[in-house]
Amino acid sequence: MTTKETIKVLVASVIAVVVTVGIARFSYTPMIPEMVEALGLSQSVIGLLATVNYAGYLTGALLITRISDIGLKVRLYQLGLVVAVVSTVLMGYTTNLWLWYPLRFISGLSTSAGMLLGAGLLMSWLIKNNQKSELGVFFSGIGLGIVLTAVLAELIRGQFTWDQQWVIYGLAALVLLIPVWRWMPDYRACAIPKTGSTGAGDERSRFIVMLQLAYFCAGVGYVVTATFLVAIAESMPELSGRGWLIWLIAGLAATPACWLWDVFTRRWGQWTALYLAYTLNSVSILMLIINTSMASVMLSAVIYGASFIGIVSMMLAMVGREFPENPSRPMSRLTFSYGIAQMLAPAVVGYLADVEGNYTNGLWLTLVVMALGVLVIHVARGVKRRGERGREPESAL
Numbered sequence: 001m002t003t004k005e006t007i008k009v010l011v012a013s014v015i016a017v018v019v020t021v022g023i024a025r026f027s028y029t030p031m032i033p034e035m036v037e038a039l040g041l042s043q044s045v046i047g048l049l050a051t052v053n054y055a056g057y058l059t060g061a062l063l064i065t066r067i068s069d070i071g072l073k074v075r076l077y078q079l080g081l082v083v084a085v086v087s088t089v090l091m092g093y094t095t096n097l098w099l100w101y102p103l104r105f106i107s108g109l110s111t112s113a114g115m116l117l118g119a120g121l122l123m124s125w126l127i128k129n130n131q132k133s134e135l136g137v138f139f140s141g142i143g144l145g146i147v148l149t150a151v152l153a154e155l156i157r158g159q160f161t162w163d164q165q166w167v168i169y170g171l172a173a174l175v176l177l178i179p180v181w182r183w184m185p186d187y188r189a190c191a192i193p194k195t196g197s198t199g200a201g202d203e204r205s206r207f208i209v210m211l212q213l214a215y216f217c218a219g220v221g222y223v224v225t226a227t228f229l230v231a232i233a234e235s236m237p238e239l240s241g242r243g244w245l246i247w248l249i250a251g252l253a254a255t256p257a258c259w260l261w262d263v264f265t266r267r268w269g270q271w272t273a274l275y276l277a278y279t280l281n282s283v284s285i286l287m288l289i290i291n292t293s294m295a296s297v298m299l300s301a302v303i304y305g306a307s308f309i310g311i312v313s314m315m316l317a318m319v320g321r322e323f324p325e326n327p328s329r330p331m332s333r334l335t336f337s338y339g340i341a342q343m344l345a346p347a348v349v350g351y352l353a354d355v356e357g358n359y360t361n362g363l364w365l366t367l368v369v370m371a372l373g374v375l376v377i378h379v380a381r382g383v384k385r386r387g388e389r390g391r392e393p394e395s396a397l
Contacts, residue, residue, distance in 0.1 A: 006129075006131060008183040009183060009185050010122075010137050011183060012179060012182075012183035012184050013118055013137075013141070014140060014141040014144065015176050015179060016114050016141070017114055017118060017139070017145065018141045018145045018148060018176060019081060019084050019114065019180070020111050020114025020118070021114055021115055022141065022142070022146065023088055023148070023169050023170075024088055024107045024110050024111055024173070025053065025108070025111045025145075026145055026146055026149045027152075028050065028104070029247070031166065031169075032046055034157070034165060035162050037162075038161065039095060039162070049100060050104075052101050053104040053108040053111075055105060055108060056104065056106060056107060056108020056111070056112070057108035057109070057111050057339065058108075058112075058339040058340075058343075059112075060108065060109045060112025060113060060116070061112050061116060061336045061339060062336060063112075064117060064120075064332040065333055065336070067329075068326050068329070070187065070188055070191045073117050074121065074188055076117060077113050077114075077118060078184075079113070080109065080110040080111075081110070081113070081180060081181075082177075083107070084107065084110040084114065085170055085174045085177060086170075087104075087106050087107040087110065088169050088170035088173055089166065089167055089169075089171070089174075090103055091104075091166040091170075092164065092166030093167075112332075115335070116331050119139075119320065119331055120326070120327040120328025120331055121190070122135065122138055123135065123317070123320040123321075123327040124191070124324070125185055125187060127190075127321075128189075128192065133317065133320065133321050133324075134265075135316060135317040135320065136259045136260075136262035136313050136317075137259055137262075138258075139258045139309060139312055140254075140255050140256065140257075140258045140309075142254060142309060142312070143251045143255030143256075143305065144255050145251075146247060146250065146251025146254065147248060147251040147255060150247055150248040150251060152168070152169065192324050204322070206383045207322070207384050208319065208322075208323075208333060210376055210377075210379050210380035211315060211318070211334060211380050212333060212334055213373075213376045214377045214380060215315055216340065216341045216373075217278075217341070217372055218278065218308070218312075218338065218341075218373055219338035219339065219340070219341025219342050220341045220344075220345040220366055220369045220370070221278075221370045221373070222311075222312075222338075222341075223341060224346065224349050224362065224363070225285060225288070225300075225304050226308075228288075228359055228362075229247075229288070229297070229300070229301060232292060233245075233297050236294060236297070238294050246297065247301075249301040250302070250305035251305060252305070253302040253305030253306045254306060254309040257305065257306035257309050257310055260310075261273055261277065261310035261313055261314055262313070264276075271381050274311070274314055274315070275374060277307045277310040277314065278307075278311065278370060278374045278377065279374070280303050280306065281303075281304065281308055281370060282367055283303055284301075284303040284304035284307060285300075285366055285367050286363075287299065287300040287303070288300055288359070288363055289360055289363045289364065315334060316331045316334060316335075319334060348365070349362030349365070349366065350362075352365070
């Protein structure tokens with residue numbers, strides 16, 4: 001396997017994330033004010049469209065846990081790429097809510113295909129071709145997707161109507177699919193035989209459960225900031241109307257961070273890296289509590305973007321290495337826990353904000369959850385070590 005071929009595979013995988021996550025999912029965020037202004041949509045409709053999209057993502061994650069055939073995974077992955085383009089374009093060709101809902105739902109399904117099936121297939125390819133089993137480069141596509149939608153939104157806003165903007169997003173996705181399709185390897189040749197029972201199955205099971213709990217905590221830290229960071233920025237006179245800028249800053253910080261976390265992990269180990277990423281995510285939340293100046297909010301966005309994407313990348317890569325015979329399945333289990341957090345946390349923090357008139361206690365609650373996440377990570381580390389000791393006698397036979 002040449003370096004050039006490896007680069008092509010990695011680039012294709014990253015662009016696929018940009019299409020299925022950046023465009024199919026995140027383009028909705030800058031489209032909200034355009035659709036509200038042009039069509040007079042209520043906040044309840046806007047919220048429901050977002051909920052339906054995430055329901056599609058969670059449904060996809062749940063379904064992927066049931067799939068083990070790599071041929072089926074490849075077909076669904078390719079279908080997800082096409083659906084990402086089609087569901088985005090069609091949003092601009094109707095104003096019927098009952099058509100929008102299924103379009104946003106299948107868009108969410110395409111996101112799960114691009115993220116989870118894509119990550120699992122790439123991990124299998126890396127292991128099969130004796131490459132470093134790291135996913136930092138892959139998950140940089142999330143940051144790139146945020147940057148792309150933020151920049152594209154500013155370029156087309158005011159020059160095109162809301163429906164034309166949807167079509168432009170879809171056409172951008174279609175163009176990006178060209179290198180993806182040309183450089184995608186034959187993932188079907190990357191199937192890894194099952195290793196069978198090792199006698200440490202109970203420890204492996206406890207390990208994945210601990211990671212699910214830790215990832216749930218990370219999901220709370222991610223979504224609370226993602227939901228309310230822009231609102232805090234918009235409440236500041238100097239950043240009013242520039243919430244997109246804060247989101248852009250977070251995306252710019254996230255894009256190179258995945259690769260940097262991989263470098264850090266090689267030097268200091270995955271557990272130290274996870275402790276640090278959770279801590280930095282907590283610091284970004286704390287900054288929103290103690291200081292809401294423009295400089296503090298912007299720095300919080302940088303730290304937040306760099307830390308949340310690191311947690312995602314390192315956690316999913318970890319379970320992918322632990323379960324190489326079917327990495328998409330444990331990745332989907334973790335993602336489902338992350339998704340449950342994203343459904344529950346904003347409702348709780350939003351309720352506290354309504355009752356108290358500010359986000360302070362909600363952010364403190366989020367900090368407590370993130371601290372719990374660090375504790376669970378430590379427990380998972382202990383479980384992993386016990387599992388490795390339990391396999392040592394067998395490896396000596």
